Amino acid sequence: MSKLLNTVNQRTQLAGENRLELLLFRLEDKQLYGINVFKVKKIITCPALNEMPHRHPIALGVANTMDGPLPILDLKLAIGHGASEKVRGNSVIVAEYNRKMQGFLVHKVEHIINIEWSEIHPPPRSVGKEHYLTAISKYGDEIIEIIDVEKIIAEIMPFNETVNNPLTEALDSAYEKQNEEGSAPNKNVLVVDDSVVARNQIKRCLEAVGFTCTLLKNGLEAYQHLEEITVSGKHPNDEYLMMISDIEMPEMDGYTLTRRVKENPDMKDLYTLLHTSLSGVFNKAMVEKVGADDFIAKFDANELANAVLERLKPSSAA
Structure with a gap:
């Protein structure tokens, strides 16, 4: 074998x-x-x-x-x-x-x-x-x-889902800047994962630091959802701060979802974070191949929360 x-x-x-x-x-x-x-x-x-x-x-x-x-x-x-x-x-x-x-x-x-x-x-x-x-x-x-x-x-081995450091300084800085501009910060995150356990883990983690989530089950469902947004005349960034996607999913995997999003001129600016248990074989070359913006191995609540909170910093939002 x-x-x-x-x-x-x-x-x-x-x-x-x-x-x-x-x-x-x-x-x-x-x-x-x-x-x-x-x-x-x-x-x-x-x-x-x-x-x-x-x-x-x-x-x-x-x-x-x-x-x-x-x-x-x-x-x-x-x-x-x-x-x-x-x-x-x-x-x-x-x-x-x-x-x-x-x-x-x-x-x-x-x-x-x-x-x-x-x-x-x-x-x-x-x-x-x-x-x-x-x-x-x-x-x-x-x-x-x-x-x-x-x-x-x-x-049998529950994950620690407690967020110890919510990066309040990053939140305060983002809120202050966006309030000065007369706009509320976008705190909705698109979460794509075929595991109901993983979806709920991410949801609880992000809600703990003040975000809302839209949960979808696979890459095909997510891409069709993003297409509906663009057909309506909007940009995915109008609806979502970012997309967090698993890699292993039925119908369409996270690699393919990311590649198709980044090749679509109406979607390519949507920040995409790959979040998967494939940590042992994943490498930077794969992120670059499909055009993902970042990668985090499952599951560290603080690491994931920090990555999302970073998107609210003025430099990231720009």
Whole structure:
């Protein structure tokens, strides 16, 4: 399986082309699941685990690896399908989410497929609200379920969403300047993310420092929304201070959304911040390739709040 991953760093040319590669796996059942290859660091056989005191039931234990202690999570139990019958000897997908490494216990890792984001769709409404899917797709005659890993991690290792330093000086300076000009500061932010957990995290973070948010679920929905604004004769900057976009989204990814916005003369001035858990493989070259104005790895409430507050400074507003 290591051969499947030894060329991951060569796959970054997919950025901005609305394509991705999925690592397919199973969880002791017939269902096929997928995870973005960009998230995966390596695949190992589950070793002996050390018990963790007061552990969450999903956390099986900690493995001692060459890279240090690695928490191992039972992915089957996490999505409500019962505990894995076998642990030792099963496969572990080692991945980076939100600046931390985790190991996800799975039954069997299969192979990698190359697919277009347009072939990945939001979960059907029939699954209800209490589910762990962020998207679905097809491979042959099988349905691929893409799990909302951020939701799982947030449940067992909640993020610190407290904003310690709201940069009140930046706010006061911006308000004073704009009040002198007889205009109120634009404090509405367009937030684009397919994970309901991530959308709500960003919303709570920004509302804590006085902003309002418009929440959308994917890049296609966001681009169509911006098109409607321009068709009405307005500019996106009339409606929004900036756009914060995830990268991994069904229908249209954040890379493609950013590139299309920056290529559109009626939208290109909209400040765009990419905000994603793809921190382990993301680099400055990708930001420049699609024309994004900035990038922040998920999830640091202070870092995100500060980045948005910076947009209210007189120099930024100009």
